[in-house]
Amino acid sequence: MDKIVTIAINDLRVFLKDRSNIIFLTLVPLVMTFIIGYVNGGGFGGASSQLRVDLLDNDNSELSAQFIASLKEANSSLMLCPADNDENDGCNLGDNAGLTREQAEQRVRDGDTLALIEIPAGFGVAVESFQPVSLSYVSNEDFTAPGFIRQAVDAAALRVNGAIVAARVGTDVAGQIEGITLDAGGQADFTQQVYDRAAGIWAANPVSVAYELTAQQESSTGEINLQSGLAQSVPGMGSMFVMFTVFGGMTLLVIERKQWTLQRLVSLPVSRAQLIAGKILSRFLLGILQFAVVIAMGFLMGVNFGKDPLAFILIVLTYTLSITALSFALGTQLQNEEQASGLSLLLSLALAPLGGAWWPLDIVPEFMRTIGHISPVAWAMDGFNQLAFFQGGLGDVLLPVGVLLAMSVVFFAIAVSRFKYE
Amino acid sequence: MTNLVEVRGLVKTFKRRDGTEVRAVRGINLDIAQGEVFSLLGPNGAGKTTTISMISGLLSPTQGDATIGGFSITKQPMQAKKLLGVVPQEIALYPTLTARQNLDFFGKMAGLGGKELAKSVDEVLDFIDLKDRQNDRIDTFSGGMKRRVNIGVGLLHKPQLVYMDEPTVGIDPQSRRRILDTVVQLRDEYRMTVLYTTHLMEEAQELSNRVGIIDHGEIIALGTVGDLIQQIGEEDRLIFSVGEQDIDNGLLQQFEAIAGITKVTYQSRELNVAPGLEDSAELVIEKKSTGTMMAVRSGQVMDGEIVVYAKRGRKALPELLRLADDAGVNIFSVEVREPDLEAVFLHLTGRALRD
Numbered sequence: 001m002d003k004i005v006t007i008a009i010n011d012l013r014v015f016l017k018d019r020s021n022i023i024f025l026t027l028v029p030l031v032m033t034f035i036i037g038y039v040n041g042g043g044f045g046g047a048s049s050q051l052r053v054d055l056l057d058n059d060n061s062e063l064s065a066q067f068i069a070s071l072k073e074a075n076s077s078l079m080l081c082p083a084d085n086d087e088n089d090g091c092n093l094g095d096n097a098g099l100t101r102e103q104a105e106q107r108v109r110d111g112d113t114l115a116l117i118e119i120p121a122g123f124g125v126a127v128e129s130f131q132p133v134s135l136s137y138v139s140n141e142d143f144t145a146p147g148f149i150r151q152a153v154d155a156a157a158l159r160v161n162g163a164i165v166a167a168r169v170g171t172d173v174a175g176q177i178e179g180i181t182l183d184a185g186g187q188a189d190f191t192q193q194v195y196d197r198a199a200g201i202w203a204a205n206p207v208s209v210a211y212e213l214t215a216q217q218e219s220s221t222g223e224i225n226l227q228s229g230l231a232q233s234v235p236g237m238g239s240m241f242v243m244f245t246v247f248g249g250m251t252l253l254v255i256e257r258k259q260w261t262l263q264r265l266v267s268l269p270v271s272r273a274q275l276i277a278g279k280i281l282s283r284f285l286l287g288i289l290q291f292a293v294v295i296a297m298g299f300l301m302g303v304n305f306g307k308d309p310l311a312f313i314l315i316v317l318t319y320t321l322s323i324t325a326l327s328f329a330l331g332t333q334l335q336n337e338e339q340a341s342g343l344s345l346l347l348s349l350a351l352a353p354l355g356g357a358w359w360p361l362d363i364v365p366e367f368m369r370t371i372g373h374i375s376p377v378a379w380a381m382d383g384f385n386q387l388a389f390f391q392g393g394l395g396d397v398l399l400p401v402g403v404l405l406a407m408s409v410v411f412f413a414i415a416v417s418r419f420k421y422e
Numbered sequence: 423m424t425n426l427v428e429v430r431g432l433v434k435t436f437k438r439r440d441g442t443e444v445r446a447v448r449g450i451n452l453d454i455a456q457g458e459v460f461s462l463l464g465p466n467g468a469g470k471t472t473t474i475s476m477i478s479g480l481l482s483p484t485q486g487d488a489t490i491g492g493f494s495i496t497k498q499p500m501q502a503k504k505l506l507g508v509v510p511q512e513i514a515l516y517p518t519l520t521a522r523q524n525l526d527f528f529g530k531m532a533g534l535g536g537k538e539l540a541k542s543v544d545e546v547l548d549f550i551d552l553k554d555r556q557n558d559r560i561d562t563f564s565g566g567m568k569r570r571v572n573i574g575v576g577l578l579h580k581p582q583l584v585y586m587d588e589p590t591v592g593i594d595p596q597s598r599r600r601i602l603d604t605v606v607q608l609r610d611e612y613r614m615t616v617l618y619t620t621h622l623m624e625e626a627q628e629l630s631n632r633v634g635i636i637d638h639g640e641i642i643a644l645g646t647v648g649d650l651i652q653q654i655g656e657e658d659r660l661i662f663s664v665g666e667q668d669i670d671n672g673l674l675q676q677f678e679a680i681a682g683i684t685k686v687t688y689q690s691r692e693l694n695v696a697p698g699l700e701d702s703a704e705l706v707i708e709k710k711s712t713g714t715m716m717a718v719r720s721g722q723v724m725d726g727e728i729v730v731y732a733k734r735g736r737k738a739l740p741e742l743l744r745l746a747d748d749a750g751v752n753i754f755s756v757e758v759r760e761p762d763l764e765a766v767f768l769h770l771t772g773r774a775l776r777d
Contacts, residue, residue, distance in 0.1 A: 003531060010516075010527045017518040260514035264575070267478045267508040268531045269500045 003270055007278025008285060011252070015286060025245060025286070029294050033230075033237040034301075052091060053149055054104040054116045055080040061124030063160065067135075070156035071117075078152060081113060108138050115139040115149045127164055166198035167191045234298035235305070235384035236357035239319060239377045240348060241294060242287045246323045247344035249283040250331030254340045276416050280324050287320035306387025311394040311401075315387075318404035319380035325411030326376070332419045351375040360385070379403045426505075426583055426615045427454035427477065431486035434472050434639075446472045448639040449486065454632075456582070459609050459616040461626035463763060464636035470619040471511070471587055473636065477617070478508050478585050490583055504533065507581030511588045513568045514575070517561035521552055521571050524560060525578060532579035546574040549604075566597030573604060584608060585617045590625065605629050623763040635767055642770050651761045654769040657684060658735030659759040660742065662728040664751055669726060673749045680741055683732040690726040731769075 015021050055071075057064050072078060081091035082099050092112055093099070099107075104116045118136035126133035137153055171191045256262035265275055295316075298305065305312050330347075334340045352358060355377025361369045372378040383400035386392035429452035436444045447469045454460045462470045475481040477488050479499050488495045493502040515524045525543045534542055547553040550570040560568060569589060576584055586605065590598040602625065608614040620626050626633050627647050635643040635650070643650050669688050677686045732738050735758055746753050759765065 002535075006527065006530045010519075013523070014516050014518060259517070260510050260512035261516060263480050264508060264510060264514040264528065265531060266480055267503060267506065267510075268528065269503040269533055270531055271500070 003274045004278040004281055007265075007270075007275065008281035011279060011282030012285060015282070025290055026293050029237055029241040029290065030297050032241070033233050033294055033297060051075070051077045051149060052079045052081060052113045054091075054099060054107060054113045055083065056099065056101060056104060056116070056118040057083075058121040059119050059123040063124035063127050064119045067119065067123075067156050067160050070159040071152055074155035074159075075149070075152035078149065080117075105138055117149075117153060127160065130164070130168060163195050163198040167195035170194035170198075230298060230301055230303045231305070231388045232360055232385075234294055234303050235381065235388075236352070236377075238291045238294035238316075239355070239380050240352035240357045242290050242320055243323055243348040243351060243377075244344070245290045246283045246287040246320065247327045247348055248286075249279065249324065249327045250334055250344055251337055251340040252283075253279065253328070253331045254334050254337050258337070272419060273416055276328060276419055280328055280412070280415070283327065284320055284324040287324055288316065291316050291320060304388060305384070307391055308387060308393040311383070311392070311397045312387055314394070314401050315380055315383040315397055315404070318401050318408065319376055322376045322404045322407040322411065325408045325415060328415035329411040329418070332415055351377050354378070356381040376404055376407055379407075424456050425453045426456045427452070427488065427490055427617070429453070429473075429477065429486070429488040432473060432476055432483050432488060433485035434469075434476060434481060435484040446639050447476070450636075450639075450641055452634060452641065452644070454583075454615060454617060456615055457609065457613050458631035459605060459618055459629050461618045461620060461630040461633045462636055463620060463623065463626045463633055463767070465621055465767075468636045469639035470621075470636055472639075474585055474587060474617065474619055478506055479503055504579070505582045507576035507579065507584045509573050509576040509584065509586040509589055511591055513560075513572050515560045515568065515571055518559060520557050520559055521547070521563070521574075522556040524571060525556075525575060528575045529578045534579055542578050542580070546578055549577065550574040565593050566600070569593055569597060569601060573601065577608075580612075581614070583615045583617060585619075587619050588621070589618075590620070590622070602629060623767070627763050633763065635763070635770065637767075637771050643766060647763060650763065650766045654761065654766050657731045657733055657761055657765065657769070659761075659765060660730040660732060660735045660739065661757040661759065662730070662742070662746065662753050663755040663757075664726040664728060665754055667726060667751055669728065669751065670749065673745065673751060674728070676745050676749075677728070677730055677742060680732075680738050680745075682734060682738055683730055685731040687729045688726065689729065 055068065057068065068080065068083075071080070079085075079090055082093055085091040085093055096103070101116075101118065104113070104118075107113045108116050116136070116138040118138075120133065120136070123133055123135075125131075135153065135157065137150065139149065168191070171187060171194065174190060253262065262275075266272075295305070326347075327344075330343060331340065334343065352375075354372045355361075355375030356364075356372060357377050361372055361378060361381065364372070369378075379400040383397040386396040386400075390396070429450055432447055432450040432452075433445070434447040436446055438444060450469075450473055462473065464470050472481065476483045477490070477495060479495055479502065483496065487497075490502040491505045493505070495502045516527070519527070522543060525546060526539065529539045529543055544553075547556050550573060552567060552570060552574075555563070555567065560571065563571070573586070573589065576586075589601050593601075605616055605618060606629065608616055616629075618626070618629060630647065632644070632646050633650060634641050643653060645653070674686045674688055677683060730738070730742060739756065739758070743753060743756075
């Protein structure tokens with residue numbers, strides 16, 4: 001064991017003697033993580049902190065106003081355009097103050113708005129007379145926002161419908177009670193009172209569902225998207241830079257073979273397993289150090305990685321181990337530095353996006369998700385996402401941890417059996 | 423004297439990419455006695471390094487085995503390696519680490535630790551005379567200094583057998599002298615056994631108690647320098663420089679007919695110039711045989727040499743000169759070479775060692 005640790009410490013010392021390695025270990029991942037997090041979170045204007053939705057009210061009745069109010073109550077992040085447009089042109093309407101149906105549909109298609117809701121003319125009259133009426137809802141079904149918008153529309157419609165139903169039932173019941181006689185005006189007043197009462201009770205939200213992106217993020221703050229992006233990008237970029245750093249081990253073996261330090265080690269009383277284990281340990285520790293740097297930055301920026309640090313650490317350890325073992329399984333077969341650095345770059349840039357380090361695998365087709373799981377990154381990201389987005393614990397990450405551990409064992413066995421210094 | 427190293431039937435076969443096999447070492451048997459400097463001499467590609475790589479555990483033999491201090495390199499490699507110090511031809515050091523950091527690391531790998539390691543590193547730094555530079559990075563050292571650290575690493579654990587693979591390649595004469603002195607010092611003062619590989623006959627001749635000559639993966643001669651020269655009959659070589667003259671075969675036959683002469687060869691060199699320059703103007707060169715400047719064209723015969731092998735060659739010299747004069751051949755110079763390892767190799771293989 002002493003010799004394994006000595007080899008690892010020596011390799012770390014050699015690695016850290018090179019200043020460019022230190023920059024690559026710290027500065028580059030920090031900058032990349034922030035940029036990718038910002039992009040994923042819409043920090044460059046892809047999405048504002050409010051959910052922009054076009055709403056065309058062709059009725060302009062008291063009921064349509066109540067519907068719109070219910071909509072805002074259901075989701076306070078909605079910016080209903082053009083009515084809610086502000087001095088900064090948050091609706092992105094430009095000089096176009098009004099909005100036609102065609103223009104609004106085009107804006108949805110162009111991604112300028114997340115959805116279009118159209119209230120038809122005669123909405124109020126139809127609702128009051130219990131005639132069927134349909135709201136128009138147009139969306140591109142983006143992977144995050146429309147879910148919230150549709151839920152808000154459903155909730156608002158339910159409130160209006162519920163209040164109307166309550167008023168109608170109340171009026172009918174009152175009409176059947178002996179001793180209560182209402183003229184036409186009185187009946188209308190009574191119906192309105194029941195409606196108002198029902199709407200008031202709805203407004204108090206007797207039962208509500210809170211929709212959250214992460215446990216701690218408040219949907220009304222401007223940080224929601226950036227935080228969400230960083231919760232994805234920090235472990236994602238961490239995983240990718242671990243590959244860059246650890247796959248450097250492939251080059252290391254080639255360089256050591258070329259400068260004959262590897263052969264010199266073999267000529268000393270050091271076993272093949274000790275030699276490989278020492279080299280793997282050094283790269284593993286560098287990988288952990290790399291992850292720690294990125295995660296520390298995430299913590300400083302307030303990213304929540306979940307409630308179970310032990311599970312998080314376990315994923316980091318098994319993932320880094322699997323990548324380290326993979327690098328040595330491949331590195332033992334390489335002939336020169338060009339092959340090693342080429343393969344290192346290729347693998348890092350293929351396995352990272354394939355495994356969901358650059359973007360969530362939720363947005364890719366099912367078959368790509370399946371293929372992506374040949375990458376250790378995908379299993380690690382599954383685990384990280386369980387912790388960060390679903391508040392999972394140790395039990396929820398056992399599968400990814402187990403798979404990563406199995407990969408490590410297989411790769412390590414290949415590395416030892418195919419290791420050559422000739 | 424007891425044998426420290428015993429090599430029996432060592433074979434190494436490499437597979438080419440096309441599936442064919444190359445037999446780099448073809449069944450070597452060898453004993454190296456305790457406390458001797460044994461040189462393995464042979465041209466590049468003869469199989470020296472492959473043989474030694476197997477003995478030092480870098481390569482596994484295809485067949486055969488070797489023991490160091492009684493420990494088999496295939497069955498007890500760890501015990502065998504503890505007795506062995508390797509000084510590879512390459513500078514096998516971490517260039518960004520200091521001399522002391524390199525020595526510390528390899529010392530630990532050799533099984534040293536604590537005060538023993540520190541003492542050993544200090545002793546080696548004294549031995550290689552680099553104590554004042556111990557905290558400087560290797561990549562700031564000269565070639566000779568790097569070589570000395572390279573040797574020092576192999577001596578850290580005071581091995582019984584030190585293997586040095588062409589340690590004087592690519593260094594200046596002063597550093598080379600220092601290394602050769604070191605080898606003698608290791609044997610005479612530290613009682614170490616040294617296994618030395620070289621393609622330089624002079625080094626082998628100077629340092630070795632015994633020499634093994636290797637060619638095409640086989641030991642073709644083995645013994646002391648005197649033994650080997652004895653084996654070829656102690657022939658002198660008389661080298662007649664004849665310039666660009668055409669030499670008739672009849673003259674060579676006349677030479678061969680003289681008593682005591684065993685073999686006569688004629689060799690000539692042609693001027694070769696780089697591709698593309700063949701048709702350029704005549705090149706003016708210094709003519710070796712006369713020391714005069716001459717103009718020659720590519721392909722033109724330059725220095726012709728008649729090499730005569732003879733026992734007590736000096737005695738045949740007047741007769742040889744007379745025959746040449748009778749044949750109208752001008753002899754520009756005559757060189758008489760006493761028998762040496764170069765001659766042994768030439769005699770055994772028909773090639774010069776440096777070819």
